[in-house]
Amino acid sequence: MDRLEVVIQIPAAERPDFERLSRELGQELPTIESKPLDGALVAQAIVLIGIPALATLRAWLLARTAARQATMVSWKGVKLRGYTAEEVDQIVSAFNAALTKEPSAARDEPE
Amino acid sequence: MEEIVRSFLLATRGTAEPQDPRLPLARIYAEQFNVCAAIMRDLVAPEKLPPVRLHITYSQEAKAETLRLGDGSIVIYDQYLGQVFSQLNRLVVKPTSFRAITCYLFKICANLSLINGYPQEAMDYGLMHLRLRPQTADGYQPWSELTDPIGFHDAPEPERQPRFRFTEQDRGAFSFLQEAFVLCHELAHHLLRARSLAALTARRRLIECFELGRTYHEIMREDGRIGDPVRRADALLSDWIILHQRMFGRAPTPTEIQREVDHMASQSDERDVDVARLLADPGMAEECLCDLFAADVVGQLARSIGKRHGDGVLASFMALHWMRLIRTLAVAAPRVARDDAQEVTPTDLAGEHARLQIFRRTAVGLRGRGFMGARTLLDASGLDGGGRPESRRLTAMHQHLQVFHLEMSDFNRQYWDRLGDYVERYFLAAASVELQDLRAHPRHQSLDLPPDQAIIIARWACDMLGDRSPEEALRAYARAALGH
Numbered sequence: 001m002d003r004l005e006v007v008i009q010i011p012a013a014e015r016p017d018f019e020r021l022s023r024e025l026g027q028e029l030p031t032i033e034s035k036p037l038d039g040a041l042v043a044q045a046i047v048l049i050g051i052p053a054l055a056t057l058r059a060w061l062l063a064r065t066a067a068r069q070a071t072m073v074s075w076k077g078v079k080l081r082g083y084t085a086e087e088v089d090q091i092v093s094a095f096n097a098a099l100t101k102e103p104s105a106a107r108d109e110p111e
Numbered sequence: 112m113e114e115i116v117r118s119f120l121l122a123t124r125g126t127a128e129p130q131d132p133r134l135p136l137a138r139i140y141a142e143q144f145n146v147c148a149a150i151m152r153d154l155v156a157p158e159k160l161p162p163v164r165l166h167i168t169y170s171q172e173a174k175a176e177t178l179r180l181g182d183g184s185i186v187i188y189d190q191y192l193g194q195v196f197s198q199l200n201r202l203v204v205k206p207t208s209f210r211a212i213t214c215y216l217f218k219i220c221a222n223l224s225l226i227n228g229y230p231q232e233a234m235d236y237g238l239m240h241l242r243l244r245p246q247t248a249d250g251y252q253p254w255s256e257l258t259d260p261i262g263f264h265d266a267p268e269p270e271r272q273p274r275f276r277f278t279e280q281d282r283g284a285f286s287f288l289q290e291a292f293v294l295c296h297e298l299a300h301h302l303l304r305a306r307s308l309a310a311l312t313a314r315r316r317l318i319e320c321f322e323l324g325r326t327y328h329e330i331m332r333e334d335g336r337i338g339d340p341v342r343r344a345d346a347l348l349s350d351w352i353i354l355h356q357r358m359f360g361r362a363p364t365p366t367e368i369q370r371e372v373d374h375m376a377s378q379s380d381e382r383d384v385d386v387a388r389l390l391a392d393p394g395m396a397e398e399c400l401c402d403l404f405a406a407d408v409v410g411q412l413a414r415s416i417g418k419r420h421g422d423g424v425l426a427s428f429m430a431l432h433w434m435r436l437i438r439t440l441a442v443a444a445p446r447v448a449r450d451d452a453q454e455v456t457p458t459d460l461a462g463e464h465a466r467l468q469i470f471r472r473t474a475v476g477l478r479g480r481g482f483m484g485a486r487t488l489l490d491a492s493g494l495d496g497g498g499r500p501e502s503r504r505l506t507a508m509h510q511h512l513q514v515f516h517l518e519m520s521d522f523n524r525q526y527w528d529r530l531g532d533y534v535e536r537y538f539l540a541a542a543s544v545e546l547q548d549l550r551a552h553p554r555h556q557s558l559d560l561p562p563d564q565a566i567i568i569a570r571w572a573c574d575m576l577g578d579r580s581p582e583e584a585l586r587a588y589a590r591a592a593l594g595h
Contacts, residue, residue, distance in 0.1 A: 005118055005121065005122055006122055007118075007119055007122040007123050030115045030118075030180075032115065032116075032119055032178050032179065032180050033178070033179040033180075034176050034177065034178050034179070035176060035177050035179075035300075036174050036175065036176040037174060037175045037176065037293055037296060037297065037434070039176075044119065044123070046115065046118050046119060046122065072228050074122045074123040075122050076121070076122065076125050076563075077121075077122075077123070077124050077125020077126065077170065077171070077566075078125075078230070078562060078563050078566050079123070079225065079226060079227070079228040079230075080228050080230065080562055081227070081228035081229070090562065093561075094561060094562055094563060097561065097563075098563070
């Protein structure tokens with residue numbers, strides 16, 4: 001798979017952060033504001049992620065964790081939070097796995 | 112715009128489609144949305160509305176949300192929310208064992224963990240759900256070798272007259288009205304934002320209904336006609352004694368009763384909502400206005416299906432209860448799963464709790480023909496004249512309105528009897544112990560999976576894969592890991 005279509009969600013008040021990500025990735029990021037019935041207003045950007053973009057994305061996510069800002073990423077209905085450095089690494093390795101191999105469902109059965 | 116919304120839904124929900132486009136359900140939602148929108152447009156601003164569209168999906172995201180993109184708005188409604196409402200309605204109208212309730216609560220926790228980005232926790236809650244299920248949709252027999260995860264007595268509910276007059280036969284209608292409430296609430300935000308004289312008038316009339324309801328509540332409370340604290344405490348204590356007997360198979364000891372009395376005393380202060388302070392927050396005031404607006408439209412919709420206007424308002428009140436319950440579980444699920452001892456506090460639920468309480472106190476202002484119809488009973492009562500009506504008039508008004516007030520109280524009591532107290536007092540504590548037990552099991556070690564696969568296991572355990580899943584191999588893997 002060449003690129004993943006990913007949605008990144010942050011609080012609406014932090015929307016300028018998407019402009020920084022857009023510059024760093026060299027990509028226009030279509031952005032939607034969304035408000036669930038029982039929740040706060042959030043901003044969500046659609047981002048195309050390929051292997052070369054992973055390092056940039058990781059740095060951007062880590063900068064947000066350093067500022068104690070919460071981020072959520074979604075792709076194909078899978079959602080992951082990036083609030084700690086460990087969670088950011090989980091996100092990046094999940095993207096890396098999805099980009100470098102076919103879905104790994106066909107595992108060997110455990111003994 | 113269509114392409115962007117589709118990309119957004121595929122990434123966040125894994126699908127952009129309704130449950131089954133061949134079924135008439137999606138069309139029914141669209142028709143219902145148009146009916147609600149037509150009622151609201153007539154009330155608010157017939158011509159000058161910015162466009163709003165509805166998009167139906169079916170995923171684990173049991174919620175409605177409004178997307179804003181440029182000048183346009185799209186209401187996304189997930190059909191799964193209707194299923195959740197329907198199941199919660201069932202748990203309240205029909206006596207159900209705590210085991211069955213626990214089974215369903217684990218499913219909700221799995222679902223909430225999925226949509227809030229906690230895949231491993233979602234898998235574990237899913238497996239807990241699986242342990243309690245008789246059988247999954249694909250015929251899989253659950254993980255039966257583990258001990259019964261419900262370590263309490265679980266005696267049947269004692270025979271008594273149901274407090275709430277709605278039964279299983281009304282469940283479909285009530286679920287329908289609750290879904291309509293959610294759609295109307297989203298539309299209400301949109302419509303009240305319109306810059307038209309009609310929208311401003313609607314806003315002013317809603318605020319009047321609010322004030323009427325509040326004044327009624329305060330006068331009746333001062334008069335001792337509603338909310339008598341001693342009677343309320345007695346009722347709560349006797350309900351708790353029954354719950355205790357069901358849970359532990361014995362009557363509580365005097366020490367346990369005293370502890371409960373102390374607990375209730377500490378709770379009542381925290382739960383008492385300062386309506387005026389909350390409504391000073393413009394965001395909260397807007398939410399409450401939209402709740403009231405939506406409830407009135409649902410009241411009108413209720414008439415079209417052979418129910419009363421008040422049934423629509425009551426269904427809306429129930430929907431607010433469900434949203435508060437879902438929020439409780441959303442806050443608690445990750446904490447319980449991570450063995451975080453922090454309890455869910457009233458502060459965590461401030462928004463949902465406030466909306467529920469404010470609705471209860473103010474919806475009575477809709478009684479009559481709704482907020483934009485003819486003068487309501489409260490309008491006619493003279494309450495809006497600023498002074499306190501004379502006693503005879505007050506009594507007459509109370510006789511008209513207490514039925515409405517009592518219906519909400521009846522639902523409240525049945526809800527706390529059958530579900531609410533169990534969730535808040537026992538389920539969350541038991542879930543923490545059960546999850547530790549599950550994770551200590553040797554077979555659980557083989558389920559140390561990457562997030563995307565943990566999610567598939569969670570969905571499989573909760574029967575949320577549907578026909579779309581190509582993940583047969585992983586499903587087989589999970590079965591093998593669990594010893595079947």
